[in-house]
């Protein structure tokens with residue numbers, strides 16, 4: 001059996017008429033950039049979050065650094081985050097001229113460890129940037145408390161957790177800005193690149209709106225800015241998909257539960273941990289081998305069995321050779337959990353079109369590997 005990692009084409013076929021209708025509407029309108037479809041999608045996106053503002057931008061990385069700029073985060077400022085994330089979290093800090101400070105992640109959730117944040121705060125600390133890794137919210141209540149105590153900004157990297165929620169808090173409720181990516185592989189993905197900033201902060205809304213469009217609020221009038229817009233074509237695709245995101249996330253949760261039931265008791269691996277009361281939307285279903293040296297053998301065995309398992313992320317940011325160390329980044333304290341996560345992680349196939357039979361086949365193969373290595 002072949003088990004793919006994504007089901008993009010299948011997803012398109014499942015809601016083809018809805019996507020095609022929106023595309024036709026945009027194409028027939030003649031307004032493809034900053035047009036009515038973008039406006040409509042921005043309204044739907046803000047409403048989905050129960051927030052005031054949503055601004056479509058070119059991608060998730062831009063959503064992050066445009067938020068940093070709008071909040072006045074720049075050279076000399078430190079932003080605290082984790083090293084076990086996609087590279088763009090830190091890259092956005094680098095683009096804004098700020099310094100990335102990496103603290104450890106929680107051993108079970110792999111999201112930022114609030115206790116490690118406290119210890120890393122200096123007079124230069126300006127913002128906390130939690131990543132809702134793999135589809136589960138970081139501990140935003142604890143993060144908000146620390147931010148209030150020290151007068152810090154909070155920017156949520158929500159590229160991986162669209163539609164997730166915490167225990168008694170929603171995404172966006174406890175932060176200054178929520179940054180989302182719509183690249184195809186995210187839970188809400190377009191057929192290409194896209195991103196958005198969602199916020200209740202009027203200044204963030206106003207400045208990001210201006211920055212994404214050449215610093216222009218009024219036709220022909222410009223301050224400094226950039227070009228980072230979400231095209232109406234993508235807004236149309238996303239508007240059609242947004243209607244289905246909760247149902248797709250529910251299916252992901254069901255498939256995750258099936259993996260977890262099937263793999264329960266496996267001694268050679270650790271299964272994903274869902275914090276009680278949280279809604280984890282399983283952007284990725286990540287298991288960890290007990291030891292780093294077991295990861296590649298298991299991954300290779302799965303790949304050879306026709307299963308397109310992957311790693312997110314095998315090289316933590318501080319382990320990247322190309323990272324600009326020195327002025328623009330430092331590590332605060334040991335980050336052993338993040339390093340273990342990088343060494344041991346395997347992402348099993350996870351997408352809403354995944355079938356029960358495919359899940360069962362993956363479970364069978366992991367079990368087979370375990371019985372062989374015992």
Ligand SMILES: *Cc1c(COP(=O)(O)O)cnc(C)c1O
Nearest residue numbers: 059060061086088089159181183
């Ligand atoms: C995907 C992702 C981004 C960046 O999104 P792009 O749209 O690719 O720029 C940022 N942070 C995290 C955690 C991501 O997974």
